[in-house]
Amino acid sequence: MEVIILPGSKEIGALAADSIESLIRAKPDAVIGLATGSSPLPIYDELARRHDGDGLNFSQVRGFALDEYVGLPVGHYESYREVIRREFTNRVDVAPENVHGPDGSTGDVPGACQDYEDAIAAAGGIDLQILGVGTNGHIGFNEPGSSLASRTRIKTLAEQTRQDNARFFDHLDQVPHHVVTQGLGTIMDARHVVLVAFGAGKADAVRDFVEGPVTASCPASVLQFHPRATIIIDEAAAAKLAGARTYRHAFANKPAWQGV
Numbered sequence: 276m277e278v279i280i281l282p283g284s285k286e287i288g289a290l291a292a293d294s295i296e297s298l299i300r301a302k303p304d305a306v307i308g309l310a311t312g313s314s315p316l317p318i319y320d321e322l323a324r325r326h327d328g329d330g331l332n333f334s335q336v337r338g339f340a341l342d343e344y345v346g347l348p349v350g351h352y353e354s355y356r357e358v359i360r361r362e363f364t365n366r367v368d369v370a371p372e373n374v375h376g377p378d379g380s381t382g383d384v385p386g387a388c389q390d391y392e393d394a395i396a397a398a399g400g401i402d403l404q405i406l407g408v409g410t411n412g413h414i415g416f417n418e419p420g421s422s423l424a425s426r427t428r429i430k431t432l433a434e435q436t437r438q439d440n441a442r443f444f445d446h447l448d449q450v451p452h453h454v455v456t457q458g459l460g461t462i463m464d465a466r467h468v469v470l471v472a473f474g475a476g477k478a479d480a481v482r483d484f485v486e487g488p489v490t491a492s493c494p495a496s497v498l499q500f501h502p503r504a505t506i507i508i509d510e511a512a513a514a515k516l517a518g519a520r521t522y523r524h525a526f527a528n529k530p531a532w533q534g535v
């Protein structure tokens with residue numbers, strides 16, 4: 276696990292975008308795992324800027340969403356399919372047919388989840404998975420208690436998560452109770468994981484998953500087992516890390532050839 280501490284969200288977005296840009300330049304049809312929530316927005320802003328300003332080409336890129344609400348009507352403004360379209364794919368030249376998401380509106384949820392796993396495998400697996408982290412340590416919608424080996428499936432949201440996400444809806448009652456999410460095992464299969472977090476509200480979750488025990492009680496801690504997990508956070512999110520000095524030292528002395 277590489278922990279990189281930067282001054283703020285703009286720098287975080289730029290460094291994560293560097294990683295995605297170098298992937299796409301080496302592999303134009305790269306498969307990217309797309310997260311929602313507020314944390315990845317600076318990455319999407321920066322990628323859109325590089326598309327407009329530097330001609331960064333996404334025309335062959337394929338995308339797989341991390342998760343989706345169950346029960347929101349197709350096209351709902353807050354469905355993650357719509358959020359990803361609005362915040363990222365519509366702002367660059369990703370072909371709409373190359374963007375996939377788990378289907379939370381079908382009558383056969385287990386079948387749709389298996390189809391999603393099959394689609395990721397058929398695409399050759401995810402090259403780079405973008406992640407945020409919930410205040411309770413969830414990644415995707417893998418709430419505390421999720422199997423560390425889980426695959427795409429339905430989950431019931433923790434009340435903390437519903438309350439955290441109520442800001443995107445008019446009222447807490449409108450936040451669905453159920454979701455479909457890539458499992459922790461699915462996320463662990465990605466060849467590179469880039470998790471971004473900023474703000475003091477994430478400091479406990481960051482401390483727990485970076486330096487605490489690997490446990491289903493803190494789902495993001497499974498990333499300690501990932502061979503290539505890059506954790507990019509701001510000073511506030513890093514405030515409770517005992518090893519912050521070590522992480523800063525390692526990044527400051529990182530060989531340039533390693534890239535992000």
Ligand code: GLP
Nearest residue numbers: 311312313314407408409415416
């Ligand atoms: C949501 C999403 C996660 C996201 C997390 C944090 O519930 N399912 O993918 O990482 O919560 O959201 P935010 O980045 O807005 O803090």
